[in-house]
Amino acid sequence: MRNNKGRFDKTLWTANEVGEKIRWVQLSDERAEAEFVGKEIQKWLAAHHEFSFQDVAVFYRSHAQSRSLEEIFRRNRINYRIVGGVGFYERKEIKDALAYMRVLVNPDDSVSLLRIINVPARGLGKTTLDKVEQFANTRRLSFFAGLRKLLEEGATDVPPSAKKKLVEFVKMLDSFRDLATRSHVSEVYHHILEATGYVTELKAENSDEAQARVQNLEEFDTVIQFFEEDAKRRGLGPKDGLLQGFLNQVTLEVSLLNKEDETSNVGSVSMMTLHSSKGLEFPLVFLVGMEEGIFPSRQAIGGEEENSEGVEEERRLAYVGLTRAKQKLLLTNAQVRRIYGQVQVASASRFLAEIPHEFVEMEIQRPDTGARFGVRASWESEKATGYQSWKSKPAAATGPAKTAGGLTYEYDDGGSSSYKVQSTTVGDEGGSIAVGQKVRHAAYGLGTVKNLEGSTADRKVTIEFTGRVVKKFSLKHVQLDPA
CATH class of the missing domain: 3.40.50.300 (P-loop containing nucleotide triphosphate hydrolases)
Structure with a gap:
């Protein structure tokens, strides 16, 4: 907390005994x-x-x-x-996305259709939807089949403005369904969000709740990407019913929801x-x-x-x-x-x-197997050399240097229990950052250093990222990796 400038100095203490790091x-x-x-x-x-x-x-x-x-x-x-x-699959925006997908696979899923027919808002009132439902029930049809039949017969009982919106909705679903027969699930998902304006409407709300919903939709895209990677490994493509397969997987996940x-x-x-x-x-x-x-x-x-x-x-x-x-x-x-x-x-x-380093014990795990690098260490800063020295616990690893997360891990092939970890993060103490250099930021991605200013103690860097997004950071606080 001492890094916060706007804090009052205070000394905290505990009556507890010293515990684990x-x-x-x-x-x-x-x-x-x-x-x-x-x-x-x-x-x-x-x-x-x-x-x-x-x-x-x-x-x-x-x-x-x-x-x-x-x-x-x-x-x-x-x-x-x-x-x-609530659980991830119980969140409104995820249920909405799944409802759109289910309707594409099964147009007669009236529960899903009624969930999304006015989401985002299309100006279709309860009176109009009740007329469609009554017509469908009279003909013993599903809601969507009844809607299509009603429009084919002219929908004379529906106001012209509402009729136009219903026609547009049916055309939109037909275009989604056509796309689903020849495209990957992620493409269908992105198209649904874009064509319906779902995310645009959330961003326009400019609220914390709306922002959280957008983040959930982004995470749902990650779920889809993992599914597609698995499908690719099994040699499956869009013609193999990927959307139905994805929905089956989600249904299984939901059925396992912890009670x-x-x-x-x-x-x-x-x-x-x-x-x-x-x-x-x-x-x-x-x-x-x-x-x-x-x-x-x-x-x-x-x-x-x-x-x-x-x-x-x-x-x-x-x-x-x-x-x-x-x-x-x-x-x-x-x-x-x-x-x-x-x-x-x-x-x-x-x-x-x-x-404070003396209170932390760090462990690195291999990206490929999940096995440890063999480092389980307490920190000791060695500013003079630019290294951080790691004193390992009994199990020592051997082998060549590994690079992960911006750190280079050097191993002692002689079985020594000492490790050195050299940061490859861009810093300015040794003049290792320069105008024109390509760097990578966790949130903004790839960028080019455009300007350096200020004293060594308070150096600031200006970076232009992809899309001509320009940001300025303090080198004391930002973490940049060489690109």
Whole structure:
């Protein structure tokens, strides 16, 4: 918290005995992160029989991050509950997207059709829809078949303006269905969101709730991308009924939704945003997604001039999360993460580096197998050499240097227990950043350094990213990787 300029100095203390160090684990991606959390919960409860699921909490910056965790928890029969929210597939925007897809596969799914016929709002009132439903019931047809038949017969009982909107709706669904027969699920999904203006309407609301819904839709795109990658490995394409296959997979996931047994004494793992964690404490706490652009969030980091107030508020939120753990605290970040279906290199959150090194124990896991690099270490900063020295625990690894998450890991082939980790993150102390250099930012992607200004102690860099987006950062706080 000393990094916040607008704070009052205070000295905090605890009457508790010295406990375990904070454990920071870097994993390959969000799937590996979720699997790690699930396994650690099971291991911890197996070793501590006095505790149950209700003594465990997982915190994240936004509810969109819960999806991969929910998937792993269901598979491993870990009871969980979403505090201050609902499960991923129970969220309105996800139900809406699935309803559109289900109607494309089965036009006679009247429940799904009625859900989305006026979403986003198309000006179709209850009176008009009641007339369509009455007509369909009289002819013993599904709602959509009745709607099509009604329009074929002229729809004389429907006002001209409403009739026009119904015709446009039917044409839109027909175009979606045609696309679904020859395109990948992700293409169909993107087209639905664009053609209906669903995301545009949410962004126009400019509210925190709308922003959270957009993030959920982005995460749903990640679900689709994972499905398509699996389908590709099995040699399946659009002509093999991918949309139906995807819906079958989601239906299976939903059917496995965790239902806590009220008679059970094991309780549920609490999953919640950091905002919801205020005032709560748990013996075991996980804080996931500790990456620039996620925590602190892209919005908090700000635009051309870094938003110091936004970052300071995020830092206060981080402090809240860190202090919710009674006995054990684990922090995780991913080396790469899918955002709106696209794989992006993720930089570790600045808040991780701000925790005093003597209180942190770090562990790196291999991106390919999930096995450890062999490093489980406590930090000792060696500013003079530009290295961070790592004193490993008993298991030592050997082999060539590995690069992951902006760090180069050097191994002692002689079996020594000492490791050195050299950061390849762009810094200015040694003049390693220059105008014209290509760099990569976790939230904004690839960019070119356009200007450097200020003293060495407070150096600022201006970068132009793809799409002519220009941002200015303080080199003390931003993490940039060489491109």
